[in-house]
Amino acid sequence: MADQHSAAAQMPQLVEGPFPLSTLRHSVAHLMASAVQNLFPGVRFGFGPSIEHGFYYDFDLPEPLTEKDLARIEKEMRRIAQHSPAIQMRTVTREEARKILAGQGQDFKVEAVDLIPEGEAITFYYHGPEGKEWGDLCEGPHLDSFKDHKFFFKLLSLAGAYWRGDEKNPMMQRIYGTAFWTQAELDAHLAWLEEVKRRDHRRLGSELDLFSTHPEAGAGFVFWHPNLGTVRRCLEELWWEQHEKNGYEPVYTPHVSRESLFAVSGHLENYADMMYAPMELDEMPYRVKPMNCPGHVLIYKDRGRSYRELPLRWAELGTVYRYERSGVVHGMLRVRGFTQDDAHIFCSADQLADEIAGVCRMVDFFMKTFGFEYTAYLATRPAEHTIGDADIWERATQALRDAADSIGLKLELDEGGGAFYGPKIDYKIKDALGREWQNSTIQCDFNLPQRFDMTFTNHEGKPERPIMVHRAILGSLERFVGVLTEHYGGRFPFWCAPHQVAVIPIREEHSAYAKTLVDRLRGQRYRVEAMLEAGHMNKKIKTAQKAQIPFMLIVGEREAQDGTVAVRPRGDGDQVVVPFEDFLSKIEILRRDRVAE
Template sequence: MASDAKAAAKEVQVEPFPLSTLRHSVSHLMASAVAKLYPNVKFGFGPSIEHGFYYDLEIPEHSLEEKDLRRIEKEMRKIAKRSPELVRTSLSRDEARAQLAAQDQTYKVEAVDLIPKDEEITFYTHGDWSDLCEGPHLDRLDRDYHFKLLSVAGAYWRGDEKRPMLQRIYGTAFWTQEALDAHLAWLEEVKLRDHRRIGTDQDLFSVHPEAGAGFVFWHPRLGVVRHEIEKFWWEEHEARGYKPVYSPHVSRETLFAVSGHLENYGEMMYPAMDLEEQPYRVKPMNCPGHSLIYKDRGRSYRELPMRWAELGTVYRYEKSGVVHGMLRVRGFTQDDSHIFCTPDQLAGEIAGVLDLVKLMLTTFGFDYTAYLATRPVEKSIGEDAIWKAATAALGEGAKLAGIPLELDDGGGAFYGPKIDFKVKDAIGREWQNSTVQCDFNLPERFDLEYTDSDGQKKRPIMIHRAVLGSLERFVGGLIEHFAGRFPFWLAPEQIAVIPIREEHADYARSLAAKLEAEHFRVDCMDDPSHMNKRIKQAQERQVPYMLVVGEREEADGTCAVRRRGTRDQAVVPFERVLEVVRDLRSRRSLEVPALDT
């Protein structure tokens, strides 16, 4: 009884400090260990982050490797025992700068200058090591917790590629060994799902130094996946009254001055190209082009709402340090749409967009959370009254669509508030995805009008929306969500037909022809290699179904069906296979079920 009570008490025990405080403190412990092991280290920033912590360091004449992390961990444990107490002190700005300058901590001197004038300047010290930091931290470093250093990477000081490259050590910490072990297992799963590794293994996409960082080349197998997604996308848009439009990739710079992008988004735009003594820019967004199409002639209230859609490729200058596979790129295709409507139509149009978002995300198997992002403190345009009206319309539309909203205060675009969707993948990670943005400002900037029923000229309201976001980021996320095992309707090859021996190849080819006649993606693997080798190749390519055929199957009109990831085979009439795969495709099912008679 006593032991049960003790176990129950441990179960509900509240940790003395938040996990973020523990991780921040361990980042300081790690930095002090690096200072002991390597001379003349200069320190950058060392915050806690979502799954752990990092510290940026300049270590003269030494480039850290993964093997060095174990040595640093050992020193961390020694320091935690020898100098456990963390002491907070406060200094004036001049005192702090002088102390850090005397230690030749140039990055920390710069950090002092970043602290607002009215904020206290504090240091945390354990043993003989002290760090400029606002905290909070643990009171002692010898508390019961568990940590591990994970990796080393490069990081520009303050994220600026024109500043020095520092060495960044990543780590994590938990209050229990069980939690740490679970997290390390999760990290292994993240590695296995890395879309860059899967992209190489399955011949899906590539990036090339010759083209520059951040530009993705889709290979035929992933091109098939994209094509299926685009077909689905257009099917649903056309059913909802959207019309296709197309806008140029390059326009005069003055277009983006009118739209406000040059002023508010200029650091993300590619430099101007001088053509015939006029500066031109590649487009960072599609909305200015769609505004020009609307403005090309007079519009009547009878035409509204107008729903226009474009799978438009845009270009944004992402710093090289943040470019990452398909997930953070410099050129990408946005599933962009703009709706022009009257104030009375606004909430209903937003609700219609949100219904489409729900359909698309659930079709791909995603759970999601929707956030209402309000006016940013910096870099926004338009009057407060307009922002309030737009924000209220988004809330009303979400209510009509039955979608609860969480608040993202200050997270809106520079031209208007928005609803952002974050999806949760198969291993619990959140991805930024769909967005719906209400804009009263671009119609004003482009002087867009319609003639109302009373004969008066009025401004339309513009809704910006992307259901999938960018196709590159969405498909890269899908690869990781499915771990490269696409559902049947999306799979690059849906079915592999594998004859046991060469004399069964004609029957295999006849089955493949019947499947191809119904537009299934089929690979008839009738080369002379051993059957088991061909099965292995199909498994490695994550083909959902393998139809193995021999003498008995040919005589009976059947096939031995093997699902990917299994060794089990069921002998099934070929007509039954057709029946099942037709159904999976028509429903866009996420399942790859076993086939039986």
């Protein structure tokens, strides 16, 4: 409990400043730009807004910047701030703006002028020593002065970024930084960044022996080590348990199919650049599956279906392969082969709302189990390129709303954010570090039933088109477990921890008693790290602590005599000596109820 709620893990609490924080940060971005201009005279400027945790500014420079330059720029910023008693706004006409910027060779800024809508004021903001003010095209607002306010900033990192975020445009150099009204807040933010780094699942992945990737296998392919394999097995057990309780049935589908299957499903025309190249078998092209849905449709179509068997709920932990561009693969969070916790529900239109509600309840159950807060978004019909009549879109969207209403789930609106084939509900979860992730999704699909000409016989004996619902709760196991690792900082709750209990005798002569504990625990299917070999108790404690094992049982003479154990929880908790039987009943509850620590 202590660790993930420690001060460093929390987003800094912000104090009120004389101006909103975003204004400060935007102004500091200007300050940075003026410093860059002083140090690198030929610079051309892009955009420099404030963002969630700070600000950035994009520059076009002949030479690449290095980390060393950041310190120089910071220094120059402090100097300029001291000589900037006033920040002043000047309103100009569109023509004047163009002229000023063209005269300075600021081509990107000239383009920026054209982006300002007709009728809006065009303004410049100036700061710096009198007579040598530096000005930037900007809608503001800004501080009134740098010199008269106390503020604290730090430049953090360098990156490339396309002009106006379009990969067809030239690449600029971006400097990220952050700013606060107090040193304490800046320090807290930097500590938070450190904590994010410390909890990085790639780092924990190697520290805790969780997973690896290998150049020999190629980028974006994850190898699950025994420790993380154990976590995954626990999740899968929970997953199947919940799916059985909710009326889902397991299906398994092949990883490779004839290409023509994906032609019928439409993946080939819409998704080909994400799919692996075809392979020839018996002079016929085959493909590795990028999604599980076509396979489930084939099962549906294997025989006629009656309204009496609907809804059908079919679940599969299905591994899919997608080509991701080389620069985007990232640990377990963005990979080229992953396992979706997939399911498809085939139902009639009037069953839709109930089915959606059922899925929402499951999402809620899982997210509570893992301790994630979440927000749900209703994504409605996009403006163009959709399939299905307006009528069915309207009914399905209403079904999603009704479903949410029926279980008291509040939906934020994501207008026009639906897929081309139907409306959906997407979930964003918030982890222990306050970061957001998108995992769960519930999507109505009118497309595949039509493409595959799926039908069921309704009570009038007529063929009717089912609605297909795609849904994933965890998203992909790789991404989810990666997020979970960071969420817990490697301190997996007892029920899914790779090793649950470490047994540590104080002296070798206590090994016999320790061994009886190990045997009892193993007999009840606990995952026990038996540290019975000769060696120092302190070292074993340290090892167990570093491995984040939830409980250490430390036993010596007194414990052996009394049939007790000294329970040392990981982290800062107090050690207690309890009868071994008491310990057993305590952990039984932690396991059975999957208690989130």
